[in-house]
Amino acid sequence: MRKAITTDDLRHILARCVGIEEDGELEGEILDQTFEALGYDSLALMETAAVLQREFGVVIPDDELFNTDTPRALLDRANRAVANAG
């Protein structure tokens, strides 16, 4: 069974590939904020998904990716893929 992706993993990916303000911007309760409210557009989401695929081997089809509107939804979708991959 592969390891689940944690909130911190996602935080680090967001920080690395789409940029975050200095310490703390994504530290608080980000899970249920929308990507839009966090300042991430569809390309930022694609970039994040590309890293998830590269580092965790999860593939999220574009149409499903664009239906995830919060970090929690993305994390849930990614972890379902991890579980299915067994």
Added chain:
Amino acid sequence: MTTAVVTGLGVVAPNGLGTEDFWKATLDGRDGIGQITRFDPAPYAAKRAGEVLDFDSSEHISVRLLPQTDISTRFALAAADWALVDAEVKPSAHIDYDMSVVTSNAFGGFEFTHRELRKLWSKGPEHVSVYESFAWFYAVNTGQISIRHGMRGPSKALVAEQAGGLDAIGHARRTIRQGVGLVVTGGVDSALDPWGWAAQLSGGRVSATAYQPFDVNASGYIPGEGGAILVVEELAAARRRGTGQVYGAITGYASTFDPAPGSSRPPALRRAIELALADAGLTPTQVDVVFADAAGDSALDLQEAEALSAVFGPSGVPVTAPKALTGRLYSGGGPLDVVAALLSIRDSVIPATANVDEVPADYRIDLVRGEPRYQTVSHALVLARGKWGFNAAIVISALGD
């Protein structure tokens, strides 16, 4: 007829960050050219360039934009910010469809693309940034400025090598005439990574030694990076808004294209000059200074000198090329010369052309050399030529009463 005026300037130049730094360096004859530091130029035939060394991206660009922008786009965004501040424009106070962006670009995001191509070949396609999709692209500066400031009026990107920056400003004036209240315009380029450098050297006109336009020893040009962004407004709208300053008006513009190599027809630079003067309603005697294209190649310098003496008479007008201090900036070159022309009008001074020891007698041009020349400037002609036949001419005028 509407009058398009320049109300804000933003400069990123190898010899000065910000308008006044650049202008002081230009009048003092301080250059921004040196051995390339961005990468090791040892394997290349030419090793000198006009680099912008004091630009700290993290100081000027938001963290969200850093992963998606090439250095050239960072320059453009910073210059646009400065131009808007200079013009005292708050974009949020304007109607979004009443603001346009028209910029020129000759290279796109070379350094960014080089990095992504390296990832593609060394690690595989899944490692290429999704932002490569637009970071490379000629229209990226127009797009990023438009997004950042919410400017949704008709916008464009023009590509014509070194001539394109003047074409963009000419098109900005046309956009004002079509009824848009404010246009952010100009051009910025940078391609100082090994791949970009190889591309520039392949053009065949880069000097391995020095950029000495109109000199007997002219040996090509030194490339540079950077450029200028301007805020252009319709005069009455700018006055209604209560803008702090009007640097001058864009009174004439023309672009022409050279005949094919080997043609018996003459080069088209002279026609661009004549058309721009006619467009401005000026006779040659009314022009106080010409900011030359100054290719730094003896055949091209002679061609430009002949066009100037044909229109203005032998040594009939002061000619200068402050770009000898920055190198040629491609799409940034024309707009930076327009900034210099506007400041020449403001301060009644023509900057000198550096690096010139001797001008061939048959050029018959009055090249301003040594010290700046202090005199009133009411009308300035700015010229730019782009490789493969592009010519552009623009007339900048002091605002009458």
